[in-house]
Amino acid sequence: MPTPLEEYLFDLHGYLHLEGAVGSAHLAELNALLDTYLDLEPDQWRGWVYRHPGRGQTHHLHNLFEIGEPFERLIDHPSWLAHLNRFVGGDDGLFIDESFADIRSAGAATRIHSGAHKRRIRTQFRYHDGQFRCGQINILLALDDIGPGDGPTMVIPGSHKSNLLHPVFAEGAESLDEVPAAVELPLKAGDAACFVDCMAHGSARRTNPGQRRVLIIRYGPHWGNDRYGFQPSPELIARLTPARRKIVQPLPPKVPPS
Numbered sequence: 001m002p003t004p005l006e007e008y009l010f011d012l013h014g015y016l017h018l019e020g021a022v023g024s025a026h027l028a029e030l031n032a033l034l035d036t037y038l039d040l041e042p043d044q045w046r047g048w049v050y051r052h053p054g055r056g057q058t059h060h061l062h063n064l065f066e067i068g069e070p071f072e073r074l075i076d077h078p079s080w081l082a083h084l085n086r087f088v089g090g091d092d093g094l095f096i097d098e099s100f101a102d103i104r105s106a107g108a109a110t111r112i113h114s115g116a117h118k119r120r121i122r123t124q125f126r127y128h129d130g131q132f133r134c135g136q137i138n139i140l141l142a143l144d145d146i147g148p149g150d151g152p153t154m155v156i157p158g159s160h161k162s163n164l165l166h167p168v169f170a171e172g173a174e175s176l177d178e179v180p181a182a183v184e185l186p187l188k189a190g191d192a193a194c195f196v197d198c199m200a201h202g203s204a205r206r207t208n209p210g211q212r213r214v215l216i217i218r219y220g221p222h223w224g225n226d227r228y229g230f231q232p233s234p235e236l237i238a239r240l241t242p243a244r245r246k247i248v249q250p251l252p253p254k255v256p257p258s
């Protein structure tokens with residue numbers, strides 16, 4: 001379970017920094033497997049893994065768990081599972097509605113987006129009667145060290161409860177560099193940021209040479225749907241442990257007997 005201090009900080013800021021969430025041996029497995037997918041072209045599939053077409057030089061590789069067992073271990077990873085159960089809340093469990101790797105090089109940034117002023121249901125922050133009921137909690141796992149100049153994630157703490165539009169939205173800011181109230185969230189390899197999606201966030205522009213590698217896994221309530229309509233492969237469903245299968249496919253398709 002999150003500690004009382006973690007719950008307080010998550011409620012106050014909208015995010016937590018989970019230090020050392022994934023160990024170095026596991027990280028090495030994830031990085032090595034990911035390397036074997038970097039030759040995918042935009043809009044290309046390999047098996048059930050798909051590279052998104054629309055992110056320029058940035059690799060967005062979707063359906064992480066199809067890549068192999070080291071990725072499957074992330075589904076119910078003990079460093080964050082209890083946090084997600086607590087922050088998504090409810091008794092029926094979780095669902096992952098998107099999982100992807102974001103691998104980028106110099107020049108790339110993620111523009112500022114989200115913010116509670118939108119009152120989006122899917123990504124909402126909610127706390128009522130002692131229970132969190134958040135619509136989407138993200139785990140952003142650093143696969144390498146991400147410090148100043150590496151394009152760290154940036155957040156506007158507290159904006160998961162904001163009522164007003166941040167003025168920079170109107171100006172169409174491309175990254176969060178120099179956005180008032182935005183702070184960088186530097187991560188060491190193996191650290192994870194755990195944040196509610198309605199907090200305004202994005203990333204600084206990467207100015208250093210080399211790559212920034214993160215995995216992003218979005219969790220919500222068990223009744224959710226995949227963001228893009230991706231479906232798990234029958235092979236993945238067959239080989240997952242029951243606990244993992246329940247998070248990837250909480251409601252198996254119900255069809256009449258053939």
Ligand SMILES: O=C(O)CCC(=O)C(=O)O
Nearest residue numbers: 110152153201202203216
């Ligand atoms: O890439 C980042 O650092 C920010 C991730 C992000 O914007 C998101 O998860 O929606």
